[in-house]
Amino acid sequence: MRYLIIFFLLFYCVSTAAQEKYYLNINAADKDSGFLTKGFSYEKEFADTTTRTAELKKLLTKLYEKGYLETAYYFAGGDSSTVSYSLFTGIQWQWAKLYNGNIDAVILDRIGFREKLYSGKPFSISQVIALLNEILGYCENNGYPFASVYLDSFKIDHNNLSARIFLLKNKLITIDSIKVQGNVNISYRYLANYLGFRLPSVYQEDLVKKIAVRLKELPFLTEEKPAQILFQDRYAYLLLYLKKKNASNFDFVLGVLPNSNTTGKLLITGDGRMNLINPFGKGESLGLRFNQLQSRTTEMRLQASYPYIFNLPFGIDASFDLYKNDTLYLEVKEQVGIQYLFTGVNYLKIYFRNTGNSILSVDTLSILQTKQLPSYLAFNTNFYGVEYQFERLDYRINPQRGVAMIFSGEAGNRKIKKDNRILQLTDPFQPEFNFSSLYDSVDLKETQFRLTGNIDKFWLLSGRSSFKSSYHGGAILSNNIFENELYHIGGFRFLRGFDEQSIFASQYHVATLEYHYLLSLNSFAYLFFDAGYIENSALISYTSDTPVGFGAGLNFETKAGVFGISYALGRQKDNPIEFRSAKIHFGYVNHF
Structure with missing residues (x-):
């Protein structure tokens, strides 16, 4: 019993101490009683004495800010929990x-x-x-x-x-040059334009303060130590300590896919890309892509960009695309654009693109029987568009934080070219039928709109775990849409678990969730889930679907580069998931 009483006494003392409060009482001795209440109220109850003292100083600062420069206080008394002060504010200056x-x-x-x-x-x-x-x-x-x-x-x-x-003011200072120490190959004119200095340029402190931040956003170099500004009389120059960073890359993906058209055999697909970043030291880029994704289907893309033409924050870019679908049609795209350059790889671009589509073979027998145009026609479209790219990632090769996005919108005038192979057809059973009338069912001239957008967001969960959420979307807005102008999606890049570019869509929306577990700087294991909504409103028939893909993969770095392997399953058109239809991809990336 004696120990129980001692326990309760100790418990009461601890509880009482834990609940102790401290109070502050301030009296404005030379002002009326409402002076502090009206304009300078303060907290009166505190959990500790440190916070109480800080509140007194806060009140004094507020009075000084309002012009009471003669404010002073005196200790007026108190006890262990409460202190009182007399405050003399004086006149308001x-x-x-x-x-x-x-x-x-x-x-x-x-x-x-x-x-x-x-x-x-x-x-x-x-x-x-x-x-x-x-x-x-x-x-x-x-x-x-x-x-x-x-x-x-x-x-x-x-x-x-x-x-x-x-x-x-003292001397007017002019920055007349930029000097670089380090192994990076970069033009000082490019650096001056990128950093915002139009040499010779008057000194600008805001630009100087942003040097480190802006250099960090360049993918092909890194700053070894802070920049220095060296003054010589009325002139100054920037001294930058820069080191080359691998940004160019060669990327190859090999797919091993079940061939639905050949029972018991596999279909091998290949996708090769090379991107050269700053190869000549002027911030330019060159790109080449070549792939064979389906049987007898070939795609090629050439791209080049050059920044800061005439030392202005504008760049020019051009691209050439060729797509050959088996023996059906050939699509050629030629594009040229002007970029307004922001920091890093960010830009706003306006562009013109000519798209030509020619038919390689025509199924005349089907046309004779159905008296309908095929689902793909020859046409030419001139597009005018706007594109915006923004990227802010903590590490471009294998990011764990940040965002990357690109959006584009374009409008074009499409002109259908009548095919002589169709115009010259004659039906022996209906010799009076004029096959040129088939073109009356479509608009030979029509305005078309296209919208596309991609967003990748990376979230760091812990030291090694991160999460990626993505959206890829596109839409064609037109009265008549042909099969040979549809988007080709599906495969290793996004909407995984399906044959490469096997899904044809006039509109698509694909959301992706990925979990990454970091193994080393450029190595990680991942799980992914893709879900999409697809529409195909081409001439023949309207279809829609909600395909789903999921799987896992591993990217691991070696001295020779980064190797990757992924395993993906997909479900389409309410069909069951079949493990025998799994898609396996092997990848290789080398940064140099």
Whole structure:
């Protein structure tokens, strides 16, 4: 029983100590009782004495900011939990006038200074400091990094304060060159344009402060140590310490797929890509892609871009695409665009693209029997479009944080070319039938719109775990859509678990969820789930579907490059999942 009583006593003491509060009482000795309540209220109850002391200092700062520059306090008494202070605020100081001493009117106009803003208003220390910093900031960004600004000619009339503001600019500094130390091959003109300096350029502090951030966003170099600015009389130059970073890559994917058209045999597909980033040291890029994704189907793409033409923040890019579908049709795309360049690889682009589609073979027997045009026709379309790309990733090769997106929208005028092989047909059973009338069922000239968008978002979950969510979408808006102008989706790149580019769509929306487990800097294991909505509104018939794909993969780095393997299953048109139809892909990426 004695021990039980001791336990309860100890418990009561601990509970009481844990609930102890501290109080603050402040009395404005030279003001009425409502002075603090109306404009300077403060907290009165605290969990510890440190927070209580901080609240007192906070109140004093607030009074100083409102012009009570003579504020002082005195300890008035207290006990272990409560302290009391007497506060003497004195008079509230006000601006009588704040005049311009010698500062150019254009500077004061740019920062929004007006003398009337300081006439008869409470004196505020933070307001004065902010004004001085704005003037200095303007000077530092317009060639005067050593400028100084100060108040002088003070006059005091009772509680009214007058002063003049003066500026000493010192020397005008011009940045005339950029020098690089390190093994990176890069043009100083490219660096100057990218960093925002049009050499020779007056000194700009804002641009100097952003050097490290902007260099970090370039994929082909890294900053070894902070940049230096070296001054020589009225001139200065930037000294950058840069190191080459592997950004160019060769990427090859080999697919081993069940061939639905050949029982018991496998279909081997290949997709090869080469991207050269900054090969000549001027920030340019070159790209080549060649693949054979289905039997007798070939695709090729050439792309090139060159930044900062005429030392302006504009770049030019061009691309050539060729797609040959078996013996059915051949599609050729030629595109040229002008980019407005932001930081890193981000840009806004306007472009023109000519798309030509020619028919290689015509099923004349089917046309004779059905008296209908085939699902693919020859045409030519001139598109005008806009494209925006934004990328901010922590590590471009194998990101764990960040976002990458690209959107495009285009409008074009499509002109159908009548095929002589169809026009010259004659039905022996209906010799009077004119096959040129088949083209009356379609608009020979029509405006078409296309929208596409891709978003990849990376989320870091822990030290080694990350999560990726993606969206890929596209839509063709047109009254008549032909089979040979549809999107080709499915396969290793997105919507996995299906044959490469085997799904033809006039509209598609694909969402992806991936879990990544990091093994090393460029190695990771992953699980993925793809879900899509597909529409095909080509001429023959309308179809829609909600395909689903899922699987797992592994990318592992070696001295020779990064090798990858993935296993994917897919379900389409409510068909059951078949493990014998699994898609296996082997990949290889080499960064150089």
